[in-house]
Amino acid sequence: MIPRSFGYHDPATLDEALTLLGEYGEDGKLMAGGQSLLPMMKFRLASPAHIVDLCRIPGVDTIEESNGEIRIGALATHRSLEDSQLLKSRCPILAKAASSIGDAQVRNLGTIGGAIAHADPAANYSPVLVALGARFVVRSAQGERVVAAADFYKDTFVTALRPSEMVTEIRVLAFGREVGWEHAKLSRRASDFALVGVAVLLRADAADVCTQADVVLGAVAPVPVRMQGVEVALVGKPLTSAAAAQAASVTKLGDKTPSDVHADAAYRAEVAPVCVRRALEAAINRMTARNK
Amino acid sequence: MSDADEGAYVGQRLARPEDRRFIQGAATYVDDVALPGMVFAAFVRSPHAHARIKSVNAEVALDHPKALHVLTGAEAVKASHPMPVYSYEPAQKIEKPAYPCLAAERVRFVNEPVAVVAATDRYSADDVAELVEVEYEPLPVLMDPEVSLQESSAKLHDNLPNNIGLHLVRQGGDIKAAFAEADGVLRRRFRMHRHTGSPIEPRGIVASYNVGQNALTVYASTQIPHILKTHLSEILDFPESNIRVIAPDLGGGFGNKLQVAPEYVAVCLLSMRLGAPVKWIETRRESLSAFIHARDQILDAEIAYKKDGTLLGISCNILVDAGAYLDARISGPTLGAGLWLTGPYRLKGYFCDMKETMTNKCPYAAYRGFGSTKGVFVIERSVDLIANELGMDRAEIRRKNLIQPEELPYKTVSGLVYDSGDYEEALDRALQAVDYQKLKAEQAALRKRGKYIGIGLAMAVEGAGWNTYTAAMARPYVPTQDYSTITIRMNLSGRVTIYIGDTSMGTSHGVTASQVAADALGVRLEDIDLVEGDTAVTPYDSGTRAARFAGVVIPGVEKAAKSLRSKVARVAAHILEAAPEDIEIRSGEAFVRGLRSKTVTLQRVAQVAFAEVWSLPPDIPPGMEATESFRAPRDSICVTWPYSVHMPVVEVDVETGITKVLKYVIVHDCGTEINPMVVEGQAVGGSVQGIGGVLFEELVYDEDGQLLTSTFMDYLLPTACEVPNFDVVHMATPAPQIPGGYKGMGEGGAVYSYAAVISAVADAIEHLGVEVTSTPLSPKRIRQMMRERAVVAA
Numbered sequence A: 001m002i003p004r005s006f007g008y009h010d011p012a013t014l015d016e017a018l019t020l021l022g023e024y025g026e027d028g029k030l031m032a033g034g035q036s037l038l039p040m041m042k043f044r045l046a047s048p049a050h051i052v053d054l055c056r057i058p059g060v061d062t063i064e065e066s067n068g069e070i071r072i073g074a075l076a077t078h079r080s081l082e083d084s085q086l087l088k089s090r091c092p093i094l095a096k097a098a099s100s101i102g103d104a105q106v107r108n109l110g111t112i113g114g115a116i117a118h119a120d121p122a123a124n125y126s127p128v129l130v131a132l133g134a135r136f137v138v139r140s141a142q143g144e145r146v147v148a149a150a151d152f153y154k155d156t157f158v159t160a161l162r163p164s165e166m167v168t169e170i171r172v173l174a175f176g177r178e179v180g181w182e183h184a185k186l187s188r189r190a191s192d193f194a195l196v197g198v199a200v201l202l203r204a205d206a207a208d209v210c211t212q213a214d215v216v217l218g219a220v221a222p223v224p225v226r227m228q229g230v231e232v233a234l235v236g237k238p239l240t241s242a243a244a245a246q247a248a249s250v251t252k253l254g255d256k257t258p259s260d261v262h263a264d265a266a267y268r269a270e271v272a273p274v275c276v277r278r279a280l281e282a283a284i285n286r287m288t289a290r291n292k
Numbered sequence B: 001m002s003d004a005d006e007g008a009y010v011g012q013r014l015a016r017p018e019d020r021r022f023i024q025g026a027a028t029y030v031d032d033v034a035l036p037g038m039v040f041a042a043f044v045r046s047p048h049a050h051a052r053i054k055s056v057n058a059e060v061a062l063d064h065p066k067a068l069h070v071l072t073g074a075e076a077v078k079a080s081h082p083m084p085v086y087s088y089e090p091a092q093k094i095e096k097p098a099y100p101c102l103a104a105e106r107v108r109f110v111n112e113p114v115a116v117v118a119a120t121d122r123y124s125a126d127d128v129a130e131l132v133e134v135e136y137e138p139l140p141v142l143m144d145p146e147v148s149l150q151e152s153s154a155k156l157h158d159n160l161p162n163n164i165g166l167h168l169v170r171q172g173g174d175i176k177a178a179f180a181e182a183d184g185v186l187r188r189r190f191r192m193h194r195h196t197g198s199p200i201e202p203r204g205i206v207a208s209y210n211v212g213q214n215a216l217t218v219y220a221s222t223q224i225p226h227i228l229k230t231h232l233s234e235i236l237d238f239p240e241s242n243i244r245v246i247a248p249d250l251g252g253g254f255g256n257k258l259q260v261a262p263e264y265v266a267v268c269l270l271s272m273r274l275g276a277p278v279k280w281i282e283t284r285r286e287s288l289s290a291f292i293h294a295r296d297q298i299l300d301a302e303i304a305y306k307k308d309g310t311l312l313g314i315s316c317n318i319l320v321d322a323g324a325y326l327d328a329r330i331s332g333p334t335l336g337a338g339l340w341l342t343g344p345y346r347l348k349g350y351f352c353d354m355k356e357t358m359t360n361k362c363p364y365a366a367y368r369g370f371g372s373t374k375g376v377f378v379i380e381r382s383v384d385l386i387a388n389e390l391g392m393d394r395a396e397i398r399r400k401n402l403i404q405p406e407e408l409p410y411k412t413v414s415g416l417v418y419d420s421g422d423y424e425e426a427l428d429r430a431l432q433a434v435d436y437q438k439l440k441a442e443q444a445a446l447r448k449r450g451k452y453i454g455i456g457l458a459m460a461v462e463g464a465g466w467n468t469y470t471a472a473m474a475r476p477y478v479p480t481q482d483y484s485t486i487t488i489r490m491n492l493s494g495r496v497t498i499y500i501g502d503t504s505m506g507t508s509h510g511v512t513a514s515q516v517a518a519d520a521l522g523v524r525l526e527d528i529d530l531v532e533g534d535t536a537v538t539p540y541d542s543g544t545r546a547a548r549f550a551g552v553v554i555p556g557v558e559k560a561a562k563s564l565r566s567k568v569a570r571v572a573a574h575i576l577e578a579a580p581e582d583i584e585i586r587s588g589e590a591f592v593r594g595l596r597s598k599t600v601t602l603q604r605v606a607q608v609a610f611a612e613v614w615s616l617p618p619d620i621p622p623g624m625e626a627t628e629s630f631r632a633p634r635d636s637i638c639v640t641w642p643y644s645v646h647m648p649v650v651e652v653d654v655e656t657g658i659t660k661v662l663k664y665v666i667v668h669d670c671g672t673e674i675n676p677m678v679v680e681g682q683a684v685g686g687s688v689q690g691i692g693g694v695l696f697e698e699l700v701y702d703e704d705g706q707l708l709t710s711t712f713m714d715y716l717l718p719t720a721c722e723v724p725n726f727d728v729v730h731m732a733t734p735a736p737q738i739p740g741g742y743k744g745m746g747e748g749g750a751v752y753s754y755a756a757v758i759s760a761v762a763d764a765i766e767h768l769g770v771e772v773t774s775t776p777l778s779p780k781r782i783r784q785m786m787r788e789r790a791v792v793a794a
Ligand SMILES: Cc1cc2nc3c(=O)[nH]c(=O)nc-3n(C[C@H](O)[C@H](O)[C@H](O)COP(=O)(O)OP(=O)(O)OC[C@H]3O[C@@H](n4cnc5c(N)ncnc54)[C@H](O)[C@@H]3O)c2cc1C
Pocket: A029, A030, A031, A032, A033, A034, A035, A036, A037, A038, A074, A075, A100, A101, A102, A103, A106, A109, A110, A111, A112, A113, A114, A115, A116, A117, A118, A120, A122, A123, A124, A125, A161, A165, A166, A167, A168, A191, A192, A193, A194
């Protein structure tokens, strides 16, 4: 609970931050909200020699839409996503995912960029971002690249980021009432990490026959996993609760399903289809509500 | 005394004057204590659950530029006696396994301290501790209390040949006759899992040894300042008169802080070596892994009953997983479980065998509710299961067996002597408050829709204030009868200060003691202050524990306040030239009865008593102070007997095992209520611990003895989101043996609630073919039960 000593830097610009990060390489760590980094340091699981605190850098926390794409600055806090009117109308699944992260204190400080970079397998955003086909803008002193969410998550706490890189922006396509959606976090207490997380996006034709389904689970593997079987089972079917139940029953977890004190792999395997079924039902209800 | 004086403050819902400092962040906890020249301690702790210490090398550590000292177990053992161990049963002889403040030869649980370091700042202290090199030779690890008992198992202590730390047997009534008469016997293994109280303020100490005065001043987070002083004197071989313990504001205790922490001893030793103040505030991880664990018991019970639902007798073997060492208050949580097996029911026979077994886990000790939580769980669950077996309603079977008001005082077969109350009335009021019949109909309707709610029902009589307990704590200094000694002083200004030798741990001592004293003295509430916890200025006391404040301490306050009142009256009478019997005191003024014009302020009275002593007649001593003791009645192990009925409603999502407490009704009776708001706070707070204990909190070890739940990320305390609104219904049957009629009640919430929440979950799912006899009722466990049921059914 007492971190080792470290050097502290609070650059005023993004360029300065990236230069520092480039300089320190493996010895340096960015700090955004500190909500994951500081606990790791306090347990001495991480002991970076240099902290590059992003808190003074302006302009990296905006949420804007242009040409049907929503761009979220990496330093936008969970709270600002949760409260964003733009997200509530144009990408409500992300606002909802933000709203059940930890507790109010965590949401006031924690950032979407930090959550993405930290890559906790049980994090709220990751299945949502994979389902949305999000793209992450990643920058270093050398330049910028764009990485698809599906390619970003590599393993537990491991991402495609290089030590000198920072996530600066998250891009997702906006959607409206034509999409049925749900994010759900099955957790022990309201503020806990997911035992199972589910993101669902459904599209349908005028007759409510499913044309596209994105179903991604979190907390059941080192990285978010797409439930392809469930998606296949839905497409082409009328979206009813019977179809939801039928498709959900196809949910299958891999052999890397984690076990911990709160949920062993058997538990996760057993409740994942339940979570999928309920999320599908909620998404279908939202979609049918659009017609009313 | 005129009528208007009587009970002006007692009975009122008054906000606590002490809230101001807590809410404004202006309280003083141990961590707020900063002394000149203070240095910081950190502990080197064992990574092994069981190992021989081969060597400890502090050379590299001492090279750290901020390092001041490293004290190893070998040195500490030479400089101190082992931790004290006493038994509750005064006659009980126990082989004490030596419990050194720092392990010298062997470590017996993960995070047991093996050395303590001092450095100039807190951060460096941890760095220095990391540099101490300890070589271990791992030994076989014992994690299962039943395996510990096996002959072939490794032995944890040389003087405990069977790994049994303690063995007690109690019996009462005629157990043979009770079982002979039975139509049925319910036999079950009940199990309550390991978890513990989690004061948000962890342990902490600032020990300051003054070389010149050979005096040790200790600021400690503790429930027992005086007992801590006594024990430190014994352990350190240091004159008691030269030790001063100050317990500042306490951020929670829950019984955990009844312990004399080995770490406190080590920090005192450090300070004595360095001649400087040393601070140690434990981390949450230390708190969860090396402080106190509790509850963990296996109870094999047999309950004899008749076809008509009459309960006859209970026989139980209790196995306690006591962890690596016996705590000073050993046997309390065990004996309590055994004693409370009889519930509020008329039984004819009782037998209980209690064993504490040693394992390689954190030591086991008191947690709110003490032992009774487990005993009440067993009897209440058994009554439910018998009701199920007989097709009786759970309320009706209780009604049939409840001890009736006219039978009180009633001695249970286990030896408790309940004092007063109406248990059936409390049951009726609870059923009414939840609207039992309507709720049952609603439950049935919901079940048809695949929604499962359970109506919990549990009741018990709590023992508040323990007589033999006191003996256990400070033998031979304190006799086996609980008592309180209170000093109360009027100051020169006319304001009043009450001195009590314990500490308020959220138990609202400030407001409640002031309410009682204000009424007894005739002063205004706002003119009273409370000083607690400082052994230099407060009378000797056994500490804040066992819900003894209202039933044992408050009568002392009342007695001392009355005694002070008569002193005030004598001086006032002298000033007003009247007879002391004719003096009335009200709202800070003394006057001659019926003659309001002859009035003097208490400020003036105090001035005369303190500063114009020449004007006092020779038979009136100077000053304005009284010290009185209240001796608790001793016909039973406990002093007063509050009781309660708890009825929570819990929804169980059977597909995921997630539970949600929807509603919670409490009916309780703690005699005369001093402040109903405080009573509600205690009842609700304790119940939240029951919700946590049953549904969320669990200390999980792996097979190597590593604790997997050593942070609040994994050890789940219920938060506001997990807790429902509570309806509290008050009854008030005065305690017949206590002046004022007060009964303690601080612990009970954490007793009844366990049985009640377990009962609610059981009621939600037992009709699906499972049976609930153990905790925790976590999602994983509930799903496991559902799965196993499917296998059985198939
Ligand atoms: C009590 C508690 C409960 C929580 N519950 C949940 C929950 O239910 N669901 C959930 O999803 N999360 C939960 N979290 C985690 C929370 O979402 C964190 O905010 C998040 O994981 C990290 O964000 P941060 O801004 O605090 O990052 P930091 O802690 O500052 O950084 C985390 C890591 O990311 C790196 N980093 C930060 N920003 C960037 C960036 N822009 N580019 C590259 N690297 C970067 C850091 O170097 C560090 O390695 C919880 C946290 C706490 C303390």
